[in-house]
Amino acid sequence: MPIITRSAAAVEAEDWQQILAQSFRRPQALLEYLNLPLSELPQRLQACDEFSMLVPRPYAAQMLPGDADDPLLLQVLPQATENEHRPGYITDPLAEKDTNIQPGIIHKYRGRILLLATAGCAVNCRYCFRRHFAYADNRIGRKQWAEALAYVAADAGISEVILSGGDPLLLQDEALQELIHLIEDIPHVRRLRIHTRLPVVIPQRLTTALQEMLHNSRLQTSIVVHINHPNELSEAHRQPLQALRQSGTTLLNQAVLLRKVNNNLGILSDLSERLFEFGVLPYYLHLLDSVRGAHHFDVSEQEAVFLYRQLLAELPGYLVPRLVREEAGKANKSPINLDR
Ligand code: SF4
Structure with missing residues (x-):
């Protein structure tokens, strides 16, 4: 029986796309993964309505579990404060x-x-x-x-x-x-x-x-x-x-x-x-x-x-x-x- 092999390129390509497909898309799932309290979930979901959450797992794996102030987490976790619309902060700042x-x-x-x-x-x-x-x-x-x-x-x-x-x-x-x-x-x-x-x-x-x-x-x-x-x-x-x-x-x-x-x-x-x-x-x-x-x-x-x-x-x-x-x-x- 012939052995069917896939090229290294095909395996690599499949890998990054599969990894992307498994990304975190809900604040609750990411907070649970990092053993963090499920705080402000309604407000976080409200922020997602304006700009959805997307966090690939390899990136999340570099965060420190239990640290709510992890600098990588802060870049990607929707925050309640995003829902406060401050003067001077606009939708198209660079026109x-x-x-x-x-x-x-x-x-x-x-x-x-x-x-x-x-x-x-x-x-x-x-x-x-x-x-x-x-x-x-x-x-x-x-x-x-x-x-x-x-x-x-x-x-x-x-x-x-x-x-x-x-x-x-x-x-x-x-x-x-x-x-x-x-x-x-x-x-x-x-x-x-x-x-x-x-x-x-x-x-x-x-x-x-x-x-x-x-x-x-x-x-x-x-x-x-x-x-x-x-x-x-x-x-x-x-x-x-x-x-x-x-x-x-x-x-x-x-x-x-x-x-x-x-x-x-x-x-x-x-x-x-x-x-x-x-x-x-x-x-x-x-x-x-x-x-x-x-x-x-x-x-x-x-x-x-x-x-x-x-x-x-x-x-x-x-x-x-x-x-x-x-x-x-x-x-x-x-x-x-x-x-x-
Ligand atoms: S900073 Fe770059 S990667 Fe991040 S959301 Fe904006 S365009 Fe996408």
Whole structure:
């Protein structure tokens, strides 16, 4: 009888999708898993009505059971305070509606466009500036990619395509390869950037096929991961991230400064050092975007500058991310003035 084997790529692909399917989607289940009291459940469920909960199990496994203030838990567990709508915290703080020039495309900055390759994420971060984004109006499938990329082909000034989302690595490798080929067919596009949090919350997503796909592309490739706390990096991330970097993809990190999560010199310093150890360069440290439901994460600019000055004194320059704020209508991210 012939032995039927599956390729390593098929096994890997199945694994990350199966893991994603088993994610926590209800606050009660996550609290029980972490041996935490089932407090404020109605309010947490109310917060889920506005922005659903999604927490993959590998990410939850890195939280400390019994610790209600675990910095990873605080990023993903719906809180009662999200239901208080504070003045100044709005649904579209970056006015992306104005730059969402056609379904699936945001053209904010000169020379590069954002292609919203998927309409979902692998984790729902409670502070996300897109927590109210009209994904339903921007859902473009494989059939519409060519149409969206016609916009890029028509503008010779665009040299970089940024795959964002939702999380573009939710695409299966075969679909992602098809999309990359379509982008490669546009002669003036030289760079491909992928913004993703998926490899952080499910490191199994860093498949060999993904690594080879990026290595074989004619485009200069970079991946911008999103890690806010050193506890988010485990031994499971080390080998795939290092392999990806060694195969020629530039790895950068963007973090958000978040109250009770990482507004601390030791944590920010450890984060930079750990990122570098895993082959990732600290790139941006963002101030929070004023999105409705996330006010409790906000760190004042004054405190951010105070922390940042200490970070500059603590680390070599290449380990210090740029402290920035994104502002609606600006042609670039705004560096924070340290001389205040
Ligand atoms: S992964 Fe990124 S886009 Fe998705 S919820 Fe988190 S911060 Fe927002």
